[in-house]
Amino acid sequence: VLQGDLGPFNPGLPVEVPVWLAINLKQRQKCRLIPPEWMDVEKLEEIRDQERKEDTFTPMPSPYYMELTKLLLNYASDNIPKADEIRTLVKDTWDTRIAKLRLSADSFVRQQEAHAKLDNLTLMEINTTGTFLTQALDHMYKLRTNLQPGESAHSQDF
């Protein structure tokens, strides 16, 4: 269980609190949420464009950009200017990143690489393709081992 102190809470003055508390207070209509500085149409457009242009992954302003976007837009969209555009921009960026991830996975498999390094991925993205990719690589590994000569054929013993 977490412990700590927060505040002081003075009306009209902004204060930093953990997201879970912010959402809770908002739901009880006791506060107004201030969106993070990256949750802004121009900034997100820049990120989206860079993502589309580069082959590598853009560093995201937060390792939890998807989760934060979802939480804030669900519970506090009235506090976020141009919320719908923001939602679309984040989704577009996500789609581009996932497409890149798949392209990367396919080329990794085709070239039978032993090792790959992908910077700037967030956990959310990794978890979406992770199980599939690790299973496929597992299969590939076993099929590759078949190529090794020198194992004498086993026959069943009774």
Place this chain on the structure above:
Amino acid sequence: MAEAYFPVAPGLGLEENFLSLDDILMSQEKLPGRAESALPRLAFALVQGAGTGDAIPEGSKLEIPLWLAKGLHDSKRRIISVELPKIYKEAWRTVFSADANVVDLHKMGPYYYGFGSQLLNFDNPENLDIAQTILQTFISRFRRIMDSSQNAYNEDTSALVARLDELERALFQAGQKGLNDFQCWEKGQASQITASSLVQNYGKRKFTDVDG
């Protein structure tokens, strides 16, 4: 989201996994072979319509399940000899290397990769080529499986999996699960408490009258 049952995966190499249902089913698939010597009184097992007590004459062509072929095969080949099934031979291997995506691997014996790996247990000069083809086939088909499994949400996927072999179908499931879990999170269902699939069936059984 949690699984109640974790199936044992197939061995997918030279060794089968003893407890894997996929491997058990796979090893029932047949390969063409020949009796190298007369096999007294075994015709009932391997020849259609034979009576008990009939022998298999030397030289007859047989279709032998893999598990039996592995057991009867030894390097002196006194009992049976085996041949490669068509799809692992050179003609089909060329088709696979041209475009592996068009092949219906489900029809070709639904355990293409597993069975192919097992064939490597028999001494055969083509083994290296077979192993290469199997690996390359997997690599070429990978992209399509990944894309289709991660894009088809809440649709009938039977057309997509129809031409996949069992190994690929399991992979497809893994991809679908990733997608479904993500969508579930997106819709906010991930934070809702739902009954576990393990207990959902508890109330549904009825007691039948016990005899005597």
